[in-house]
Amino acid sequence: MMLFNLNLPLYIHIFLLGFILIDHPAVALPNFGVTAVREQFSKAFASWSLPFPSSSTSIEKRAQTLSGVNYNPNGTAFLWLPDVEYSGKTFFDTWDFFEGDDPTHGTVHFVNRSFAEDNGLISFNEQDGTVVMKADDFTTLPMGVNRSSVRISSQQLYTTGLFILDLRRAPWGCAIWPAFWTLGVGPTWPQNGEIDILEGVHDNEHNQIAFHTNPGCMYDPNATFTGTIPGDPSEANRTNCDASARQNSGCDVVEWSQASYGPFFEQQGGGVLAMKWDENDISVWSFFRAAVPTDITAGTPNPSTWGLPSARLMNTMCDIPNFFANHTIVFDITFCGDWAGNSYATTNCPGTCLERLMDPANFVNATWSINSLKVYRKELLSGNPQPSSSSYDYDRRVAFRVILPLVAALIFTFY
Template identity: 40%
Template sequence: MRSLSFAAAFLVTTLASVRAYSLVDNYSGSSFFDSFTFFTGSDPTHGFVDYVDAGTASSAGLTQVNNNIVYIYADNKTVASSAGRQSVRITSNKSYNLGLFLFDVNHVPYGCGTWPAMWLVGPNWPNSGEIDIFEGVNLQSVNQMTLHTQEGCTMASSRNQQGSVVSNNCWINAPGQASNQGCSVTNPEASSYGDNLNNGGGGVYATQWGNDGIYIWWYPRNGIPADISNGSPDPSTWRSPDAAFPLGSSCPNDFFANQQIVVDLTFCGDWAGSVYGSSGCPGSSCQDYVQNNPSAFDDAYWSINSFKVYQ
């Protein structure tokens, strides 16, 4: 019996170690931007934005690293040209299949006309999937988390999550949903977006992507689990997620592959522009507001401690 107990204990210990996450990438500090490519093409979401290259962003002060904190700004000094307000969109050079992604942010862009996002996306969109971890527009009050896929991925209306379901069909062309709406969940926490997030000192967005599903948590600065802070994250000990997207028979797990990290800030466009008139923002034209009011974007910046990827 003694040897059996020892064997059982060894097996449990071994299985636990197999399941444990190990840090594979830490995007932070002065080398942060070395691991990303700057996107300079036309905005796929039709925003009023001029995405600039790395050299332009650096010389214009739109990208900075101070005291190991990464800052990404939009232009807040000039009336924008017809090309749009200068901003930054970066994509990680490395892609991932499964893992735990911890995005530690102090401040996120906010304000009328803005459309910031932190997300994961695969090639040949939407066939390799998209996972929107943080996203919102204008004066939105809470974060929205969304999957975008090819046809054949749906979610149940009732799931073990904290958030509220907005839509259940992840297919970008799903009938009865707005174009490219995907399957969305809103976060119940006021601190998950905008001024409330910024005034609270930020926090950590955690995304667990496994074969069985994709799960997203928001932890404000004063509520980050100790295992995240000490570098040994264990999602099995966390509360139920803010958004749960189970994968399996109703949404094949191979719909998500080779995901790259993307951070961007666009303006107006398909979402922020389409709801601008009902958002409580000045005037009726999102583009006019964004073009002619540079100081309105003093708060439109990212402050990032780190992006960490565990597998």
């Protein structure tokens, strides 16, 4: 019954006193007046700081509070820290527009930024905040004439990093061949390697990941990943990433999930593609919208918690620093060409690939809609931080600083 007849000022004083005593056990009990409690209250809060990172906090201190601590195979700890974000109205300001014909022989003409802006091939969607790149879906063309489209490459070059692409939708459809990839800048291809992160043709439902290198790089047969290496298992060069070994195919992996490419990916609200590249391996994951890990959403990515990747190229049979360097990030949408053109007859698509290109209505789905592309850099940590202990310390401090004073106040009030 005493609970309903509490003397609220006394209750508050006791609560605060319990709070103070937990952090300041030297506080004298006789100082129990309103003024004394108010003074001690201010002192207590002046020194009360839960372990959340601030801009001035060192990387080592942050490692104790963030959930994104990662570990190399040798046990050294590191964080993936934000490096560059591409999003919003300024997205295209740090990209170069490739202008001209397609090196992979697509029936396409890649246009410059001015043409793309004037004709609506690139834009920023004010309603949903997405960046849009699309093919010409409004011009009727004669047979064999190239359709206008966009290919862009980042001005900044990368050697290693964690690349996280959040997509609302990706291009798909008969005759359409989109790709999100990274390309090593060098005198000859593929001297510094190529990594195809998202790629497909026609109405495919499975993303195809690939690595292209100079001779000497292969998949490790002991590497674990969820994708499937296509082709006959007896094929000698099936796991060889040498671009010249399999007619420029490199070593490719087909994802198992139908939500990784095409119409089903779009129906799920898109999703996230992630590529981790360091000295140990290059791994690719894809997540449809409902399966995106919370650490990605929170901006503290920890690939070690994501499960097996869709594809993984290990340094055990491929000297990654030797085969991959100085990559630009590329988005493009092409048509027909070496892959989509040569495979067109094997699909259920109507007519021929060149006939398909004539009608602009066939390209309403040839659109990239991008929420963001974030690049993280690897930052090594000194010492050997243990992330699990930080969460324990946080919970313990909350208990001692909030819950126990409250319990003490209730006990003193009742008795």
